[in-house]
Amino acid sequence: MxxxxxxxxxxxxxxxxxxxxxxxxxxxxxxxxxxxxxxxxxxxxxxxxxxxxxxxxxxPRFSMPISNGLRSATTVAPEVSRRLREAFTPTRPKQEVNALFIGRLGTIRRIISAIEEERANVVLYGDRGRGKTSLANAVEQIAVQAGYLTIKMTCSAELGFEDMFRALMGRIPSSYHKGAAGNPFSGPRGFAAFDERLPKGPYTVTQLADVMDEIAGTHVLMVLDEYDRIASEDTRNKLAELIKNLTDKGSPVTLFIIGVAESVDHLLGKHPSIQRALVAVHLPPMSDREIERIILAGAEAAGISFSADVRRRIVNLSKGLPYYAQLLSLHSARAAVGRSSNQVERQDLAEAVKRCTSEAERALIEAYHRVIGPEGAGPRADVLYLCAQAPTDDFGSFRESDVAQVPLRGAGPAHKPEVINRTLAELTEGDGAILQRVIVPDGHRIRFRNQMMRQFVLLMQAERRELL
Structure with missing residues (x-):
């Protein structure tokens, strides 16, 4: 050099x-x-x-070098970069309920009804990339507008039950204490926040519930995001016990738990005693119309436009996942701006697809290539494509009979049903299986073990299948 x-x-x-x-x-x-x-x-x-x-x-340089504030961009104008970052946010959840928050109104109504009318604790669960945290942020804002005291915590694997709730209680000011005579604003309190009402050392779930019962003058909504990261079985058991205690006492505290899971049992564990105290809300994939509205709203906010053909292709590649819709839209828009255009065309989407596949999660890349082999073609690659295009239910599962009905594009003649069935069996067996069978009342269905694999398969094979 x-x-x-x-x-x-x-x-x-x-x-x-x-x-x-x-x-x-x-x-x-x-x-x-x-x-x-x-x-x-x-x-x-x-x-x-x-x-x-x-x-x-x-x-290569940063587009917005910083020196005592933002300086002029050397490639993309700072204002354009800012608009794109705010319009399409695949790596961070929506923080505000505004024109960029699209869809999910029915789910929000169900959660509000559970909290407000049923006084139930709520569990929001579903696969990754569906916008659970964005939805939780929306519910939190709406609750604040209604006068709720909302407290949010993002969980981590090392977080224990006592530390978690001591931190949460520390954010409830003493002004919400009942007081000696039951008046929320009377009598000396002698403490700043409710964590001081807990024992200095270890405390029990019953002691915590008793302190929560001392809250008056508000209703507290405790939001526990990314609860699937909690690994301790003891923490999960204590949370289940707390949920039951809060319901039995009619406490002015509601828990709103969010996490990645296929079912409530996977998230909270099997605790039949708390089923009546919980409202479980599953977050399904978005509809094609909602995905297209995400693209249109982001385009309007960024001051660019997507051709109808590109919008349709992004919708087809995203398969109801707002994460991929945001990611493809952002990279496509940047590609268009990079060639000094405010119109996103098919060539920009092709660049976005290349970037998404090259920067994908390593586990996805390795699992995909391990299954299809170094050639990247053959019956396994074809059947994976068919599975990715098969119609699914809200949980991402499809019937085995649906796979053979999907037309195989850009790869020669269709496979015989026996070849497809044999390949499906191969893809669902062993520790490295990329598919799994799930039991349903009328038999079984098939789904990708990692739900983001569905979109990744389409992106990897987009050029070969003439999806671009």
Missing amino acids: RSFFRSRRPADEPVPAPANTRGAISVEAERIRPAEPAMPGMRREGGPIRRATAMDENV
Whole structure:
């Protein structure tokens, strides 16, 4: 690398420092004497001092370099980058209920009804990428507008039951205590927050429920997000006991639990005693109409437009997952802006698909290639495509008979039913199986073990199947 840069100028020719490269990374610097101190922007390698040169024009740069605030972008205008980041948010949930929050109104109504009318604790569950946290944020905002005191915590594997609820109770001010005479605003309290009402050391679920029963003048909604990360069986058992106690006491505290799971049992464990105290809400995939509205709303917010053909293809590739709709829309829009256009076309979507597959979760990439082999073709690849295109229920499962009905595009003649059935059996067996059979009242159905694999298969085979 050093010889490359030296070939562009004589080795001993001093280079004046450009006016706009203060603090820039040094690519090559003049030699300095070992005894002399190096100044900012210089390097010491022996010999005379040389200032750092400007970076090579081919080196990638941040689009919005920062120095005492935002400076002008060197490639994409900062305003355009900001609009795209706010319009399409695949890596972070929606924080506000605004024009960019699309759909899920029926689910929100069910959750509100459970909290407000049934005074039940709520569990929201479903597969990854469906927008559970965005929905929880919306419910939280709506509850605040109605006067609820909402407290949210994102769970982690190392979080224990006592630490979790001590932190939550510490966010309820003493002004909501009943007081000595049952008046929420009377009598000396002598504490700042409700965590001080708990024993200093370990405490029981009953003691916690008793302290929660001292709350008055509000209704507390405790939101426990990413509860699937809780690994402790003791924590899960204590939470189940707390749910039962809160219901029996008619406590002014409601738990709203959110997590990735196929069922409530997978999330909370099997506790039949709490079933009557819970309302379980499953979050299904979005409809095609809702996915298209996400694209249109984001496009309007970003000041760009997607052709009808591109919108249709993004909808087909997303298969009801808002995460993939946001991701494909964002990368497609950036590709269009990169070629100085505000119209997203099919070529931009093709670039987005390449980026999504190359940057996908490593587990998806490895599982996919382990199943189909190095050639990337053959009956397994074909059957995976058929499974990805098969019609599913709200839980992402499909009937075995539906697979053979899907037309096989861009890969020669269709396989015989016996070949498809034999390949399905191969894909559902063993530790590395990419599919799984699920039991239903009328027999069994099939689903991807990792639900995001469905979209990943389509993205990996998009060009071969002429989806682009």
